[in-house]
Amino acid sequence: LQQIREQALKKLPPRARGLLDGAPFGDGDHTLALIDPDGAEEVGRLQENTADEVARAVESAARAFRVGTWSGGRISERAATLRRAAELIRRDGDEIAALDSLTTGLLWHGSTRRHAAAAADWFDYFADSIECEPETRFDDRPGIATRSYREPGGGRGALHALEHPLMAAGLKLSAALAMGNSVVVKPSELSPLGTGRLVELLHEAGLPVGVVQLVNGRGITTGAALAAHPDVGCISFTGGPQAGAAIAAAASARFAKVTMELGGKVREHRARRRSLRGRAGGSVVRAFGNSGQACLADRASWSRRRSPSGSSPIWSARTERFGSATLRSAGGARAAKLPRADGAGPFLLSRSPLGGAEILCGGKRAAGLQGFQSSRRLRW
Protein backbone atom coordinates (compact mmCIF):
# COMPACT_ATOMS: atom_id res chain seq x y z
CA LEU A 1 0.00 0.00 0.00
CA GLN A 2 2.77 2.36 0.90
CA GLN A 3 4.25 1.63 -2.53
CA ILE A 4 1.02 2.49 -4.35
CA ARG A 5 0.83 5.70 -2.37
CA GLU A 6 4.38 6.63 -3.23
CA GLN A 7 3.87 5.80 -6.90
CA ALA A 8 0.79 8.01 -6.96
CA LEU A 9 2.77 10.79 -5.32
CA LYS A 10 5.60 10.38 -7.81
CA LYS A 11 3.25 10.65 -10.79
CA LEU A 12 1.69 13.79 -9.38
CA PRO A 13 2.75 16.80 -11.45
CA PRO A 14 4.15 19.73 -9.46
CA ARG A 15 0.98 21.58 -10.31
CA ALA A 16 -2.27 19.75 -11.13
CA ARG A 17 -4.10 21.55 -13.91
CA GLY A 18 -7.40 21.46 -15.74
CA LEU A 19 -7.72 19.82 -19.15
CA LEU A 20 -8.82 21.84 -22.19
CA ASP A 21 -9.44 19.51 -25.15
CA GLY A 22 -7.36 16.91 -23.36
CA ALA A 23 -4.31 19.13 -22.79
CA PRO A 24 -3.35 20.70 -19.44
CA PHE A 25 -4.26 24.37 -19.26
CA GLY A 26 -4.50 27.22 -16.80
CA ASP A 27 -2.13 30.14 -16.31
CA GLY A 28 -3.91 32.15 -13.67
CA ASP A 29 -2.14 33.62 -10.66
CA HIS A 30 -3.97 31.57 -8.13
CA THR A 31 -2.90 28.13 -6.97
CA LEU A 32 -4.38 26.10 -4.16
CA ALA A 33 -2.74 23.68 -1.79
CA LEU A 34 -3.58 20.00 -2.11
CA ILE A 35 -3.41 18.73 1.42
CA ASP A 36 -3.07 15.18 2.60
CA PRO A 37 -5.16 15.22 5.77
CA ASP A 38 -3.06 12.37 7.04
CA GLY A 39 -0.26 14.47 8.48
CA ALA A 40 -1.68 17.74 7.14
CA GLU A 41 1.15 18.00 4.66
CA GLU A 42 0.95 19.59 1.26
CA VAL A 43 1.28 16.97 -1.47
CA GLY A 44 0.94 19.31 -4.43
CA ARG A 45 -0.53 22.48 -5.84
CA LEU A 46 -3.69 22.92 -7.86
CA GLN A 47 -3.88 25.52 -10.59
CA GLU A 48 -7.13 27.40 -10.30
CA ASN A 49 -8.87 28.08 -13.60
CA THR A 50 -10.06 31.63 -14.09
CA ALA A 51 -13.51 32.60 -15.34
CA ASP A 52 -12.01 33.20 -18.81
CA GLU A 53 -10.52 29.74 -18.86
CA VAL A 54 -13.81 28.23 -17.76
CA ALA A 55 -15.50 30.07 -20.62
CA ARG A 56 -12.95 28.64 -23.07
CA ALA A 57 -13.60 25.12 -21.79
CA VAL A 58 -17.39 25.53 -21.97
CA GLU A 59 -17.24 27.04 -25.46
CA SER A 60 -15.02 24.25 -26.71
CA ALA A 61 -17.42 21.69 -25.23
CA ALA A 62 -20.38 23.45 -26.84
CA ARG A 63 -18.52 23.48 -30.17
CA ALA A 64 -17.90 19.73 -29.92
CA PHE A 65 -21.61 19.29 -29.23
CA ARG A 66 -22.59 21.28 -32.32
CA VAL A 67 -20.07 19.47 -34.54
CA GLY A 68 -21.81 16.30 -33.42
CA THR A 69 -19.11 13.63 -33.66
CA TRP A 70 -20.26 12.46 -30.23
CA SER A 71 -23.70 14.04 -29.80
CA GLY A 72 -24.92 12.95 -33.23
CA GLY A 73 -22.92 9.74 -33.51
CA ARG A 74 -24.21 6.19 -33.49
CA ILE A 75 -25.50 4.93 -30.18
CA SER A 76 -23.61 1.65 -30.52
CA GLU A 77 -20.33 3.54 -30.94
CA ARG A 78 -21.11 5.70 -27.93
CA ALA A 79 -21.83 2.61 -25.86
CA ALA A 80 -18.59 0.97 -27.02
CA THR A 81 -16.56 4.02 -25.95
CA LEU A 82 -18.24 4.05 -22.54
CA ARG A 83 -17.45 0.36 -22.10
CA ARG A 84 -13.82 0.98 -23.05
CA ALA A 85 -13.74 3.74 -20.42
CA ALA A 86 -15.07 1.28 -17.83
CA GLU A 87 -12.31 -1.18 -18.72
CA LEU A 88 -9.62 1.48 -18.41
CA ILE A 89 -10.97 2.64 -15.06
CA ARG A 90 -10.77 -0.95 -13.84
CA ARG A 91 -7.25 -1.29 -15.25
CA ASP A 92 -6.05 1.82 -13.39
CA GLY A 93 -8.47 1.50 -10.48
CA ASP A 94 -5.79 1.12 -7.81
CA GLU A 95 -3.91 4.17 -9.02
CA ILE A 96 -7.03 6.35 -9.31
CA ALA A 97 -8.08 5.24 -5.86
CA ALA A 98 -4.64 6.10 -4.44
CA LEU A 99 -4.83 9.57 -6.01
CA ASP A 100 -8.21 10.10 -4.43
CA SER A 101 -7.05 8.83 -1.05
CA LEU A 102 -4.19 11.31 -1.05
CA THR A 103 -6.40 14.33 -0.53
CA THR A 104 -9.74 13.04 0.74
CA GLY A 105 -8.37 11.22 3.74
CA LEU A 106 -10.45 8.23 2.71
CA LEU A 107 -9.05 4.77 3.08
CA TRP A 108 -7.66 3.24 -0.06
CA HIS A 109 -8.70 -0.17 1.07
CA GLY A 110 -12.46 -0.31 1.53
CA SER A 111 -13.27 3.20 0.34
CA THR A 112 -11.63 4.70 -2.72
CA ARG A 113 -10.93 1.35 -4.38
CA ARG A 114 -14.63 0.61 -4.15
CA HIS A 115 -15.46 4.07 -5.47
CA ALA A 116 -13.24 3.52 -8.50
CA ALA A 117 -14.95 0.18 -9.16
CA ALA A 118 -18.34 1.87 -8.78
CA ALA A 119 -17.33 4.55 -11.29
CA ALA A 120 -16.44 1.84 -13.82
CA ASP A 121 -19.79 0.11 -13.18
CA TRP A 122 -21.71 3.31 -13.92
CA PHE A 123 -20.06 3.56 -17.35
CA ASP A 124 -21.09 -0.02 -18.15
CA TYR A 125 -24.58 0.58 -16.81
CA PHE A 126 -25.32 3.61 -18.98
CA ALA A 127 -23.69 1.98 -22.01
CA ASP A 128 -26.30 -0.76 -21.63
CA SER A 129 -29.10 1.73 -20.91
CA ILE A 130 -28.75 3.75 -24.09
CA GLU A 131 -28.72 0.62 -26.21
CA CYS A 132 -32.06 -0.37 -24.67
CA GLU A 133 -33.56 3.14 -24.64
CA PRO A 134 -36.97 2.89 -26.28
CA GLU A 135 -38.69 5.39 -28.49
CA THR A 136 -42.26 6.03 -27.41
CA ARG A 137 -45.03 6.12 -30.01
CA PHE A 138 -48.45 7.68 -29.62
CA ASP A 139 -50.81 6.67 -32.42
CA ASP A 140 -54.13 7.85 -31.09
CA ARG A 141 -55.24 9.78 -34.16
CA PRO A 142 -55.61 8.24 -37.59
CA GLY A 143 -52.97 9.39 -40.02
CA ILE A 144 -50.83 11.07 -37.40
CA ALA A 145 -47.94 9.47 -35.58
CA THR A 146 -46.31 11.15 -32.59
CA ARG A 147 -43.00 9.80 -31.46
CA SER A 148 -40.90 10.91 -28.53
CA TYR A 149 -37.40 10.09 -27.46
CA ARG A 150 -34.65 11.61 -25.34
CA GLU A 151 -32.24 14.06 -26.88
CA PRO A 152 -29.03 15.37 -25.29
CA GLY A 153 -29.39 18.57 -23.32
CA GLY A 154 -26.31 20.30 -24.69
CA GLY A 155 -23.16 21.53 -22.98
CA ARG A 156 -23.64 20.25 -19.48
CA GLY A 157 -21.88 21.27 -16.30
CA ALA A 158 -21.10 18.82 -13.55
CA LEU A 159 -19.87 19.95 -10.19
CA HIS A 160 -19.24 17.60 -7.38
CA ALA A 161 -17.80 17.64 -3.95
CA LEU A 162 -15.56 15.89 -1.54
CA GLU A 163 -17.29 12.85 -0.20
CA HIS A 164 -17.10 10.26 -2.94
CA PRO A 165 -15.38 12.19 -5.71
CA LEU A 166 -14.89 9.16 -7.93
CA MET A 167 -18.38 7.78 -7.59
CA ALA A 168 -20.04 11.15 -8.17
CA ALA A 169 -17.83 11.84 -11.17
CA GLY A 170 -18.45 8.37 -12.57
CA LEU A 171 -22.22 8.70 -12.28
CA LYS A 172 -22.49 12.21 -13.69
CA LEU A 173 -19.98 11.75 -16.50
CA SER A 174 -21.30 8.38 -17.64
CA ALA A 175 -24.96 9.44 -17.74
CA ALA A 176 -24.33 12.80 -19.39
CA LEU A 177 -21.94 11.34 -21.96
CA ALA A 178 -24.24 8.39 -22.66
CA MET A 179 -26.96 10.80 -23.74
CA GLY A 180 -24.51 12.50 -26.10
CA ASN A 181 -23.79 15.60 -24.06
CA SER A 182 -20.55 17.47 -23.85
CA VAL A 183 -19.47 17.80 -20.23
CA VAL A 184 -17.41 20.30 -18.30
CA VAL A 185 -16.55 18.81 -14.94
CA LYS A 186 -15.32 20.69 -11.88
CA PRO A 187 -14.32 18.47 -9.00
CA SER A 188 -13.92 19.72 -5.46
CA GLU A 189 -10.80 21.84 -5.12
CA LEU A 190 -9.89 19.77 -2.08
CA SER A 191 -9.89 16.43 -3.90
CA PRO A 192 -9.59 16.84 -7.67
CA LEU A 193 -6.92 14.26 -8.47
CA GLY A 194 -8.92 11.07 -9.04
CA THR A 195 -11.42 12.87 -11.26
CA GLY A 196 -8.57 14.42 -13.26
CA ARG A 197 -7.24 10.96 -13.98
CA LEU A 198 -10.73 9.81 -14.92
CA VAL A 199 -10.97 12.54 -17.55
CA GLU A 200 -7.58 11.51 -18.96
CA LEU A 201 -8.82 7.93 -19.23
CA LEU A 202 -11.92 9.07 -21.12
CA HIS A 203 -9.65 10.55 -23.76
CA GLU A 204 -7.67 7.33 -23.86
CA ALA A 205 -10.95 5.46 -24.36
CA GLY A 206 -11.49 7.40 -27.56
CA LEU A 207 -13.92 10.11 -26.57
CA PRO A 208 -13.73 12.80 -29.29
CA VAL A 209 -11.62 15.79 -28.29
CA GLY A 210 -13.62 18.61 -26.76
CA VAL A 211 -16.51 16.50 -25.46
CA VAL A 212 -15.21 16.41 -21.91
CA GLN A 213 -13.36 19.27 -20.24
CA LEU A 214 -11.90 19.54 -16.76
CA VAL A 215 -11.69 22.79 -14.82
CA ASN A 216 -10.33 23.18 -11.31
CA GLY A 217 -10.74 25.71 -8.57
CA ARG A 218 -12.92 26.97 -5.77
CA GLY A 219 -16.68 27.13 -5.94
CA ILE A 220 -16.87 30.90 -5.58
CA THR A 221 -14.55 31.44 -8.57
CA THR A 222 -14.36 28.51 -11.00
CA GLY A 223 -17.64 26.91 -9.95
CA ALA A 224 -19.55 30.19 -10.13
CA ALA A 225 -18.15 30.90 -13.61
CA LEU A 226 -19.28 27.45 -14.77
CA ALA A 227 -22.75 27.74 -13.21
CA ALA A 228 -23.28 31.17 -14.77
CA HIS A 229 -22.08 30.35 -18.30
CA PRO A 230 -24.93 30.68 -20.82
CA ASP A 231 -23.82 27.61 -22.81
CA VAL A 232 -24.22 25.29 -19.82
CA GLY A 233 -27.67 23.77 -20.30
CA CYS A 234 -27.82 21.46 -17.31
CA ILE A 235 -25.98 21.40 -14.02
CA SER A 236 -25.57 18.35 -11.85
CA PHE A 237 -24.23 19.17 -8.44
CA THR A 238 -23.27 17.12 -5.43
CA GLY A 239 -22.35 19.12 -2.37
CA GLY A 240 -23.79 21.35 0.31
CA PRO A 241 -27.13 23.20 0.36
CA GLN A 242 -25.58 26.68 0.40
CA ALA A 243 -23.54 26.11 -2.75
CA GLY A 244 -26.58 24.35 -4.23
CA ALA A 245 -28.78 27.40 -3.68
CA ALA A 246 -26.19 29.67 -5.31
CA ILE A 247 -25.97 27.36 -8.33
CA ALA A 248 -29.76 27.12 -8.65
CA ALA A 249 -30.01 30.91 -8.56
CA ALA A 250 -27.36 31.28 -11.26
CA ALA A 251 -29.04 28.63 -13.42
CA SER A 252 -32.55 30.04 -13.05
CA ALA A 253 -31.62 33.24 -14.89
CA ARG A 254 -31.33 31.26 -18.13
CA PHE A 255 -33.71 28.37 -17.30
CA ALA A 256 -30.94 25.82 -17.11
CA LYS A 257 -31.86 22.47 -15.59
CA VAL A 258 -30.32 21.52 -12.27
CA THR A 259 -30.14 18.32 -10.31
CA MET A 260 -28.72 18.33 -6.83
CA GLU A 261 -27.70 15.82 -4.26
CA LEU A 262 -27.16 17.84 -1.14
CA GLY A 263 -26.48 15.19 1.47
CA GLY A 264 -28.46 14.53 4.58
CA LYS A 265 -28.55 13.48 8.15
CA VAL A 266 -29.59 9.89 8.38
CA ARG A 267 -31.48 8.83 11.46
CA GLU A 268 -31.55 5.29 12.50
CA HIS A 269 -34.41 4.02 14.56
CA ARG A 270 -33.75 0.98 16.71
CA ALA A 271 -36.94 -0.46 18.01
CA ARG A 272 -36.08 -3.85 19.32
CA ARG A 273 -34.99 -4.56 22.84
CA ARG A 274 -31.35 -5.40 23.15
CA SER A 275 -30.83 -4.16 19.65
CA LEU A 276 -28.46 -1.49 20.91
CA ARG A 277 -26.14 -4.11 22.22
CA GLY A 278 -26.62 -6.53 19.36
CA ARG A 279 -26.31 -4.13 16.51
CA ALA A 280 -23.90 -1.56 17.80
CA GLY A 281 -21.33 -2.87 15.34
CA GLY A 282 -23.47 -2.16 12.29
CA SER A 283 -24.26 1.33 13.49
CA VAL A 284 -20.65 2.12 14.14
CA VAL A 285 -19.64 0.90 10.70
CA ARG A 286 -22.39 2.96 9.04
CA ALA A 287 -21.48 6.06 11.00
CA PHE A 288 -17.74 5.87 10.61
CA GLY A 289 -17.29 3.91 7.41
CA ASN A 290 -15.76 5.87 4.54
CA SER A 291 -14.06 7.90 7.26
CA GLY A 292 -17.47 9.24 8.19
CA GLN A 293 -17.67 11.08 4.89
CA ALA A 294 -20.90 9.78 3.45
CA CYS A 295 -24.22 11.36 2.62
CA LEU A 296 -25.89 8.25 4.00
CA ALA A 297 -23.81 7.96 7.16
CA ASP A 298 -25.73 7.48 10.39
CA ARG A 299 -25.62 10.77 12.24
CA ALA A 300 -28.10 9.98 14.96
CA SER A 301 -29.41 6.81 16.45
CA TRP A 302 -32.77 6.59 18.18
CA SER A 303 -33.71 4.00 20.67
CA ARG A 304 -36.75 3.21 22.76
CA ARG A 305 -34.52 2.37 25.63
CA ARG A 306 -34.10 5.25 27.94
CA SER A 307 -30.90 4.37 29.62
CA PRO A 308 -27.75 3.63 27.79
CA SER A 309 -26.46 1.71 30.76
CA GLY A 310 -24.98 -1.57 29.72
CA SER A 311 -24.79 -0.68 26.05
CA SER A 312 -22.64 2.42 26.05
CA PRO A 313 -19.44 0.55 26.89
CA ILE A 314 -20.10 -1.69 23.89
CA TRP A 315 -20.63 1.28 21.62
CA SER A 316 -17.48 2.90 22.90
CA ALA A 317 -15.45 -0.24 22.56
CA ARG A 318 -16.68 -0.98 19.05
CA THR A 319 -16.12 2.57 17.98
CA GLU A 320 -12.58 2.52 19.23
CA ARG A 321 -11.95 -0.90 17.75
CA PHE A 322 -13.41 0.03 14.38
CA GLY A 323 -11.31 3.12 14.40
CA SER A 324 -8.10 1.32 15.10
CA ALA A 325 -9.03 -1.42 12.63
CA THR A 326 -9.40 1.09 9.83
CA LEU A 327 -6.14 2.67 10.85
CA ARG A 328 -4.40 -0.68 10.69
CA SER A 329 -5.96 -1.75 7.42
CA ALA A 330 -4.65 1.42 5.86
CA GLY A 331 -1.13 0.50 6.80
CA GLY A 332 -0.81 3.70 8.70
CA ALA A 333 -2.90 6.44 10.13
CA ARG A 334 -5.27 7.27 7.32
CA ALA A 335 -8.64 7.55 9.01
CA ALA A 336 -8.81 11.27 8.77
CA LYS A 337 -11.15 14.08 8.09
CA LEU A 338 -10.54 17.36 6.41
CA PRO A 339 -11.85 20.31 8.32
CA ARG A 340 -14.64 21.52 6.11
CA ALA A 341 -16.54 24.73 6.09
CA ASP A 342 -19.77 22.95 6.86
CA GLY A 343 -18.25 20.96 9.69
CA ALA A 344 -19.72 17.73 8.32
CA GLY A 345 -18.52 14.37 9.46
CA PRO A 346 -18.88 12.59 12.72
CA PHE A 347 -15.37 13.26 13.96
CA LEU A 348 -15.58 16.99 14.32
CA LEU A 349 -18.76 17.72 16.11
CA SER A 350 -17.43 20.66 18.02
CA ARG A 351 -19.60 23.10 16.07
CA SER A 352 -22.85 21.41 16.83
CA PRO A 353 -24.26 21.99 20.28
CA LEU A 354 -24.23 18.90 22.40
CA GLY A 355 -27.51 19.81 24.07
CA GLY A 356 -26.88 17.80 27.17
CA ALA A 357 -25.89 14.65 25.32
CA GLU A 358 -23.47 12.35 26.96
CA ILE A 359 -20.21 11.80 25.16
CA LEU A 360 -19.55 8.11 25.00
CA CYS A 361 -16.06 8.33 23.64
CA GLY A 362 -13.74 10.33 21.44
CA GLY A 363 -14.18 13.87 20.23
CA LYS A 364 -10.66 14.99 20.95
CA ARG A 365 -7.67 15.14 18.73
CA ALA A 366 -6.33 11.65 19.11
CA ALA A 367 -3.09 11.25 20.95
CA GLY A 368 -0.24 10.13 18.75
CA LEU A 369 -2.04 10.97 15.49
CA GLN A 370 -1.10 13.80 13.22
CA GLY A 371 -2.82 16.10 10.82
CA PHE A 372 -6.52 16.72 11.01
CA GLN A 373 -7.26 13.44 12.64
CA SER A 374 -9.25 13.38 15.75
CA SER A 375 -10.55 10.48 17.71
CA ARG A 376 -14.13 9.43 17.14
CA ARG A 377 -16.80 11.00 19.20
CA LEU A 378 -20.06 9.40 19.95
CA ARG A 379 -22.91 11.21 21.62
CA TRP A 380 -25.70 9.72 23.55
Add this chain to the structure above:
Amino acid sequence: VKGNRLRVCRKRFSGPLVTVQVVADAEEAVAVANDTSSGLAAMSGVRTRRVPSQWRRGLRAGTVLVTTGMVRERGAPFGGFGASGVDREGGRWSLDFYSEAKAIVTRSLAGASIRKEQAA
Protein backbone atom coordinates in the same frame (compact mmCIF):
# COMPACT_ATOMS: atom_id res chain seq x y z
CA VAL B 1 -34.41 37.83 -45.42
CA LYS B 2 -31.29 35.73 -44.95
CA GLY B 3 -30.32 34.38 -41.57
CA ASN B 4 -31.57 35.65 -38.25
CA ARG B 5 -29.70 38.93 -38.04
CA LEU B 6 -32.73 41.19 -38.17
CA ARG B 7 -34.41 42.00 -34.89
CA VAL B 8 -37.74 41.00 -36.35
CA CYS B 9 -36.39 37.45 -36.69
CA ARG B 10 -35.39 37.26 -33.05
CA LYS B 11 -37.93 39.17 -31.02
CA ARG B 12 -41.08 37.46 -29.85
CA PHE B 13 -44.24 39.11 -31.14
CA SER B 14 -47.67 38.45 -29.83
CA GLY B 15 -49.61 39.06 -32.97
CA PRO B 16 -50.02 38.01 -36.57
CA LEU B 17 -46.52 38.38 -37.97
CA VAL B 18 -44.50 36.00 -40.12
CA THR B 19 -41.00 36.43 -41.47
CA VAL B 20 -39.91 34.52 -44.56
CA GLN B 21 -36.28 33.52 -44.63
CA VAL B 22 -34.61 32.02 -47.66
CA VAL B 23 -32.32 29.05 -47.18
CA ALA B 24 -30.36 26.91 -49.61
CA ASP B 25 -30.98 23.49 -48.14
CA ALA B 26 -32.24 21.53 -45.14
CA GLU B 27 -28.95 21.95 -43.31
CA GLU B 28 -29.09 25.73 -43.50
CA ALA B 29 -32.75 25.65 -42.50
CA VAL B 30 -31.85 23.76 -39.34
CA ALA B 31 -29.00 26.18 -38.59
CA VAL B 32 -31.33 29.18 -38.92
CA ALA B 33 -34.05 27.49 -36.88
CA ASN B 34 -31.60 26.69 -34.08
CA ASP B 35 -30.06 30.18 -34.09
CA THR B 36 -32.34 31.40 -31.32
CA SER B 37 -32.48 31.22 -27.54
CA SER B 38 -35.91 29.59 -27.54
CA GLY B 39 -37.07 26.22 -28.82
CA LEU B 40 -40.71 25.42 -28.14
CA ALA B 41 -41.73 24.02 -31.50
CA ALA B 42 -40.53 23.72 -35.06
CA MET B 43 -42.52 22.91 -38.17
CA SER B 44 -41.58 21.47 -41.50
CA GLY B 45 -43.90 21.74 -44.45
CA VAL B 46 -41.74 19.76 -46.84
CA ARG B 47 -43.82 17.06 -48.46
CA THR B 48 -41.66 13.99 -48.62
CA ARG B 49 -42.27 10.38 -47.83
CA ARG B 50 -39.54 10.19 -45.28
CA VAL B 51 -38.89 12.60 -42.43
CA PRO B 52 -35.50 14.13 -43.21
CA SER B 53 -33.07 13.09 -40.46
CA GLN B 54 -32.07 16.72 -40.06
CA TRP B 55 -35.58 17.53 -38.83
CA ARG B 56 -35.59 14.61 -36.48
CA ARG B 57 -32.23 14.97 -34.82
CA GLY B 58 -31.04 18.44 -35.66
CA LEU B 59 -33.83 20.74 -34.54
CA ARG B 60 -33.53 22.01 -30.98
CA ALA B 61 -37.23 22.20 -30.26
CA GLY B 62 -39.54 20.45 -27.80
CA THR B 63 -42.06 19.56 -30.48
CA VAL B 64 -41.18 19.00 -34.13
CA LEU B 65 -44.23 19.04 -36.38
CA VAL B 66 -43.78 17.50 -39.80
CA THR B 67 -46.36 18.38 -42.43
CA THR B 68 -48.97 18.96 -39.78
CA GLY B 69 -50.24 21.79 -37.64
CA MET B 70 -50.20 21.59 -33.88
CA VAL B 71 -51.24 18.18 -32.62
CA ARG B 72 -50.76 17.34 -28.99
CA GLU B 73 -50.97 13.80 -27.70
CA ARG B 74 -51.71 13.69 -23.98
CA GLY B 75 -48.98 11.15 -23.36
CA ALA B 76 -46.29 12.97 -25.32
CA PRO B 77 -43.87 15.40 -23.70
CA PHE B 78 -44.67 19.08 -24.24
CA GLY B 79 -42.33 21.94 -23.45
CA GLY B 80 -39.33 23.73 -24.87
CA PHE B 81 -35.58 23.76 -25.18
CA GLY B 82 -33.52 26.68 -23.88
CA ALA B 83 -35.41 29.84 -22.96
CA SER B 84 -38.70 28.21 -23.93
CA GLY B 85 -38.81 26.39 -20.65
CA VAL B 86 -37.55 23.84 -18.23
CA ASP B 87 -38.65 20.20 -18.25
CA ARG B 88 -41.81 18.86 -19.89
CA GLU B 89 -45.48 18.33 -19.18
CA GLY B 90 -47.86 15.63 -20.36
CA GLY B 91 -47.88 11.89 -19.76
CA ARG B 92 -45.26 10.49 -17.46
CA TRP B 93 -43.32 13.74 -17.59
CA SER B 94 -46.13 15.43 -15.61
CA LEU B 95 -46.26 12.54 -13.17
CA ASP B 96 -42.49 12.76 -12.70
CA PHE B 97 -42.71 16.47 -12.00
CA TYR B 98 -45.54 16.34 -9.49
CA SER B 99 -43.98 13.58 -7.43
CA GLU B 100 -40.87 12.81 -5.46
CA ALA B 101 -39.19 9.55 -6.39
CA LYS B 102 -38.50 7.30 -3.46
CA ALA B 103 -36.65 4.04 -3.03
CA ILE B 104 -37.72 1.55 -0.37
CA VAL B 105 -34.91 -0.86 0.37
CA THR B 106 -35.79 -3.94 2.39
CA ARG B 107 -33.62 -6.80 3.41
CA SER B 108 -35.70 -9.93 2.98
CA LEU B 109 -35.72 -12.65 5.59
CA ALA B 110 -35.10 -15.20 2.86
CA GLY B 111 -31.98 -13.29 1.86
CA ALA B 112 -30.71 -13.33 5.42
CA SER B 113 -31.07 -17.10 5.72
CA ILE B 114 -29.36 -17.61 2.36
CA ARG B 115 -26.42 -15.56 3.56
CA LYS B 116 -26.28 -17.60 6.76
CA GLU B 117 -26.18 -20.80 4.73
CA GLN B 118 -23.43 -19.41 2.56
CA ALA B 119 -21.47 -18.43 5.64
CA ALA B 120 -21.90 -21.90 7.14
